[in-house]
Amino acid sequence: MAIAKTIKRRTLADESFNLLKQRIISGFYKPDHALRQDELAKELGVSRIPLREALLKLEADGLIDILAHKGGIVRALSFDKAQELFDLRILIECDLIVKSVPKMTSENFANAEIALKEFDKIALNEENIEDWTELNWQFHYKLYEAAEKEETIKILKSLHSNCDRYIRKQLLVAGAGNQAHKQHMKLLEYCKSGDVSAAVGELKSHITEVFNGIGEFV
Amino acid sequence: MAIAKTIKRRTLADESFNLLKQRIISGFYKPDHALRQDELAKELGVSRIPLREALLKLEADGLIDILAHKGGIVRALSFDKAQELFDLRILIECDLIVKSVPKMTSENFANAEIALKEFDKIALNEENIEDWTELNWQFHYKLYEAAEKEETIKILKSLHSNCDRYIRKQLLVAGAGNQAHKQHMKLLEYCKSGDVSAAVGELKSHITEVFNGIGEFV
DNA sequence: GCTAGCATAATTGTATACAATATACAATTA
C-alpha cells in the first residue's frame, strides 16, 4: 500500500494564496478588482509580507496582473482568451494522454477511479462546489500521471485554474444529462482498454463540450 | 510606426530576479545550489524582502524549487527533462506558427528581421553571449506575435528560459556551419512566402537540432 | 466652468527586527 505523503508545511503565504485563488476562480472577485494589500492582510489576519507573496503566486498562475507601485488586479475574462486556454488544454492534454495510456498500470486505473468517485460526490452534495476545480483536476491528472511529464503537468495545472474561471460548475454537477460524468467514465474506459485514439477523441470532445458550456461573463 | 512600449518601473525584486535568472541559465549556479537569502541579499545590496520575491518568481519560472523553511535550490537538469521541454516547445511553437503565418503583415516581417539582425550581432561579438537567451527569444516571439495568443506566449517564454539552461550557446553563435542562423533565415523566408507547412517543418527541425546539440550536464 | 499645479492622503516597495523552524553538533545513555 502507498505510504502517506510527507507532511506539508503550510506557510501563511500559501494559505493566503489558496484562499485568494479560490475567490478568484469562484468569481467572488470580479475582473479588474483591485487587491489592496493592507486591506486583505487585515482581513486574513496576516501581515503584508506573506500576503504580497501570495499575490506573486497568483500572478505566476495567471490569475492577476501586478504592476509595480500600483498593485494587483484580477485579470480580465474574454471569449477569445477562453478559447485560447481551452485550445491549449486540448493541445497539451491530448499529447499527454497519448504518452500516458501505453504506460498506465492497474494502480493508475485504480487511482483514477478513486479520483472519479471523489469528483462525483460533489454532484450529490452541491454545497461543496468549491472543491470542483481540485477534484476535476485530480481526475484528469491521474490519467496523465503515467506519462511522467512533470513540467507539462505543472503548466497544465495552472491552465486548469484559468479555464475554471469560465466554467459554470452548477451545469456540470447537476444537469440532467450530466455529460461531464459520462465523458469521464468513457474516457477512463478507453484508457483501460488501451485504445489511445478513442481516448484522444473522447478527451477532445469532452474539453470542447465544457468550453461550449461556458456562460456569460464581463 | 509602432509606439514605444510603456515605461517599465523597475523594482529591486525585478532586478534581483533578472540577475539571478541570468546566473542560473548561464550555469553560474549549478543544479542543487542553495540560494541563501541573507547571503544573496547582502551581495546584491538589498534586503531579504525583495530578494525573497525574486526567488518566488524564479520558482514560478521553473528555475528553482522552494521548500518551506528550507529555502530555494537550483532545479536539477536531466536528459529526460530536456527532452520533455524541447518536445513541449515543438508542440506549442508549431501550433503557434500555424496560427501566426496567415496573419503576419509586413510590419511583423520587418520586426522579425530586426530581431534576427540583433541576434546575429552576438555571433560577431561573442562576449555578449549572456544576451543569447533574450535575443533568440525575441526572434521566435516576433514570428508568433501575429497569432495574438498572449497566454500561450507567456508559457512559451518561460519554456525558453528552461530550455536555454541546456544549450551550449558557443556552438550556435560561432560554429563554422552556424546552422541556427541558416535555419532562422529559412524560417523567416517560409513565413514571408506564406508557406505554413514548410515553416512548421523548418521550425520542428530547428528545435530538434538545437536539442541534439545539448551538451553534458550534471 | 475648466484646467494646471500643488498639497495631502492612500498605497505599494523596502529595511529592520523578531519568531519559528531546520541543521549541526555535543552530551547522554544503552
Next chain:
DNA sequence: TAATTGTATATTGTATACAATTATGCTAGC
C-alpha cells in the same frame, strides 16, 4: 561504540516601521 536526546547555530517566515510612488482633491488662475 551506536543510537538518541538535548542544545546551539543558521536559516527561513513574519511583523512592524519607514520610504517611495501614486492617487485624490483642492485652490488658483484663466
